[in-house]
Amino acid sequence: MNLAERCLSRRGLVKMLGLASGGIAVSRWLGRDPVMAQEPAAGKAVESFTGPGANSHWNSVGPYVAEPQKVPLILLTDRPVQLETPRHYFRTAFTPNEAFYVRWHLEGIPNAVDLKDWKLQVEGNVEKPIALSLPELMQKFKPVSLAAVNQCSGNSRSRLQPRVPGGQWGNGAMGNAMWTGVRLRELLDMAGVKSGSLQVQFQGLETGQGPKGLGSNLFLKSLDLGNPVLDECVVAYLMNGEPLPMLNGFPVRLVVPGYFATYWMKCLTWIRVLNAPDENFWMKTGYRVPDTPRGNTTPEDVKAGKVKTAPIERFPVRSFLISPDGGSKIPAEMNILLRGIAFSGFGRVNRVEVSDDGGKSWAAAKLGEDHGTYSFRTWEMPWNAKSPGRYTLAVRATDEKNNTQPDEPVWNPGGYLWNRIERQEIVVGNAS
Amino acid sequence: MKNRAPAIFLVVCGLVMAAGVVYGDLKKGYYRPEELGSMRQAARIEHSPDSNYRVLAYPVPAVELAPGDGLQDVQIYCNTCHSPRYIPMQPPLPAATWEAEVEKMNKAFGAAIPEENTKRIILYLQAHYTAENRKQ
Numbered sequence: 001m002n003l004a005e006r007c008l009s010r011r012g013l014v015k016m017l018g019l020a021s022g023g024i025a026v027s028r029w030l031g032r033d034p035v036m037a038q039e040p041a042a043g044k045a046v047e048s049f050t051g052p053g054a055n056s057h058w059n060s061v062g063p064y065v066a067e068p069q070k071v072p073l074i075l076l077t078d079r080p081v082q083l084e085t086p087r088h089y090f091r092t093a094f095t096p097n098e099a100f101y102v103r104w105h106l107e108g109i110p111n112a113v114d115l116k117d118w119k120l121q122v123e124g125n126v127e128k129p130i131a132l133s134l135p136e137l138m139q140k141f142k143p144v145s146l147a148a149v150n151q152c153s154g155n156s157r158s159r160l161q162p163r164v165p166g167g168q169w170g171n172g173a174m175g176n177a178m179w180t181g182v183r184l185r186e187l188l189d190m191a192g193v194k195s196g197s198l199q200v201q202f203q204g205l206e207t208g209q210g211p212k213g214l215g216s217n218l219f220l221k222s223l224d225l226g227n228p229v230l231d232e233c234v235v236a237y238l239m240n241g242e243p244l245p246m247l248n249g250f251p252v253r254l255v256v257p258g259y260f261a262t263y264w265m266k267c268l269t270w271i272r273v274l275n276a277p278d279e280n281f282w283m284k285t286g287y288r289v290p291d292t293p294r295g296n297t298t299p300e301d302v303k304a305g306k307v308k309t310a311p312i313e314r315f316p317v318r319s320f321l322i323s324p325d326g327g328s329k330i331p332a333e334m335n336i337l338l339r340g341i342a343f344s345g346f347g348r349v350n351r352v353e354v355s356d357d358g359g360k361s362w363a364a365a366k367l368g369e370d371h372g373t374y375s376f377r378t379w380e381m382p383w384n385a386k387s388p389g390r391y392t393l394a395v396r397a398t399d400e401k402n403n404t405q406p407d408e409p410v411w412n413p414g415g416y417l418w419n420r421i422e423r424q425e426i427v428v429g430n431a432s
Numbered sequence: 433m434k435n436r437a438p439a440i441f442l443v444v445c446g447l448v449m450a451a452g453v454v455y456g457d458l459k460k461g462y463y464r465p466e467e468l469g470s471m472r473q474a475a476r477i478e479h480s481p482d483s484n485y486r487v488l489a490y491p492v493p494a495v496e497l498a499p500g501d502g503l504q505d506v507q508i509y510c511n512t513c514h515s516p517r518y519i520p521m522q523p524p525l526p527a528a529t530w531e532a533e534v535e536k537m538n539k540a541f542g543a544a545i546p547e548e549n550t551k552r553i554i555l556y557l558q559a560h561y562t563a564e565n566r567k568q
Contacts, residue, residue: 055523068474079492111488163523168521247487
């Protein structure tokens with residue numbers, strides 16, 4: 001017990017926290033407090049779940065929780081940990097580490113790493129297996145830095161109709177960071193990939209309770225050796241110029257620019273060259289999308305066994321209005337600024353358009369600083385609602401490959417690839 | 433020059449009161465801490481300059497599940513690999529989807545829940561977490 005915990009104990013507060021062992025200030029208030037309970041605030045809290053309709057909130061509806069090294073984030077699940085980033089943290093191009101969303105697959109998440117023992121291994125079908133300590137990674141290789149968006153494959157899953165099982169994310173399972181580390185290619189070259197090799201597999205420190213050989217025991221992801229994205233991959237030991245939070249993958253994490261986060265292995269420890277295709281659950285069954293335009297299909301086609309699937313890869317173009325968020329009324333005739341972010345896994349965003357009539361007419365927004373192809377790009381647009389009323393703002397982005405966000409929903413059983421145009425109702429009040 | 437501002441202010445206040453105009457309003461709300469979303473700040477961990485990088489244990493807050501037959505099976509078997517919070521985190525799902533989810537745990541993830549308990553878990557989920565019957 002540390003000093004703070006002892007103090008809390010003396011005041012009998014540890015019981016209220018319900019988490020004496022961890023000492024984390026997560027409120028699990030036991031019982032009712034008769035002093036405070038004077039006026040129940042009916043309807044004050046957001047509902048505890050959404051569905052069977054689509055989640056109408058920007059974020060998911062879970063409670064806030066403060067996990068180690070994190071500000072209070074929205075709790076989806078606690079074991080394994082899944083936390084969503086609240087909307088307002090996306091005002092800036094770079095998402096703060098302490099607010100960056102968290103998604104683990106198995107309950108055995110490290111909460112301690114001893115760097116005296118830890119080594120990054122490159123093994124498997126290689127000429128010379130290598131094991132590198134963190135100082136070796138930092139000193140033997142030229143550091144590279146790159147801004148890249150990390151987005152969960154299931155981001156916005158709670159929008160799908162009909163709803164699908166899985167993490168019921170709102171829009172906050174994403175973040176952008178400046179990642180600094182070693183090029184994956186240099187590590188592979190150092191070990192020497194043998195001819196006839198097919199894939200490179202990544203394994204981190206997380207483990208589960210399931211039997212060996214199954215997806216409930218290990219989380220493994222692989223990329224084809226012929227995939228050009230390997231040349232852009234970075235093994236990052238810095239995130240926004242700081243060590244990675246443990247929950248985001250300390251000491252190193254794989255960065256796969258433009259690709260969904262499922263490949264961005266946290267606590268990366270084994271890089272394994274394979275001479276046969278990876279058929280583990282997380283490649284063969286999980287994280288697959290229909291082999292159709294936008295990964296779109298129907299429950300009927302899935303049931304009829306008509307849907308061919310492929311591993312999920314790059315994320316489609318998206319954009320968001322971050323502020324105003326609809327939580328406050330805006331006086332008519334006030335000159336305000338609409339602000340948000342846009343990104344695409346297929347290339348630089350070069351156009352963001354905003355509509356204040358629900359998508360009938362569009363005007364171009366001003367783009368913020370360009371931090372690189374795979375970064376969030378901020379946008380802003382002055383706006384003045386001349387008369388009171390309800391306005392439906394909408395925002396859509398286009399990337400350099402000319403992909404524009406569609407206005408049609410997408411559906412697939414995994415709840416992946418949602419990128420429909422976002423809308424936000426804003427209430428404008430009388431100014432006099 | 434004599435400062436007339438306080439006098440002007442008083443006159444304005446008087447006029448406003450006379451006219452019954454309200455410039456602002458205050459309504460007090462008494463909430464329980466959990467209704468405010470109130471939570472204590474986390475204490476910092478005490479570090480030493482060695483090679484071990486440690487964070488506090490990840491919290492596992494209590495989760496409220498619907499009372500009913502099968503709840504105990506859920507708490508024993510589902511809880512092995514993941515927190516039962518996975519259940520109320522889902523949207524209401526059709527009965528067939530709940531069955532498929534539990535079967536996925538057995539078949540794809542090797543949960544090996546005995547047949548009788550598997551049945552009870554499925555019935556519990558179908559009795560409390562579909563669109564027709566979900567309450568919390």
